[in-house]
Amino acid sequence: MLAKQRAQIDAIDQKLVQLLEMRLKVVEEVAVIKKENQLPIFDKAREANLLAQVALKVEDSTYTGAIEEIFQYLLKVSKEQQKASMEKGTGL
Ligand SMILES: O=C(O)C(=O)C[C@]1(C(=O)O)C=C[C@@H](O)C=C1
Secondary structure, three states, X not given: OOHHHXXXXXXXXXHHHHHHHHHHHXXXXXXXXXXXXXXXXXOHHHHHHHHHXXXXXXXXXXXXXXXXXXXXXXXXXXXXXXXXXXXXXXXX
């Protein structure tokens, strides 16, 4: 009954995982640069701009709120990841 849709979800999730891994790797590069230059992890202006750009990219406005929420959570996790990677201090 749900097999087709679940197969679609699994295929999408696989792509999402790849993209999230790619994003987290870049975010860790940012953490290294921020640490070297003693910059704060949180950049309020960048986040506001990123969220505004994301909202503009959503094609079906039904999903704008949900996608914004996901990106807000992504930014939260991103900052936690940067903090953890800075504390570990392994660099790249
Ligand atoms: O662009 C930055 O300065 C980042 O640190 C990356 C990132 C993000 O995940 O997109 C994370 C934290 C900042 O508050 C803003 C953006």
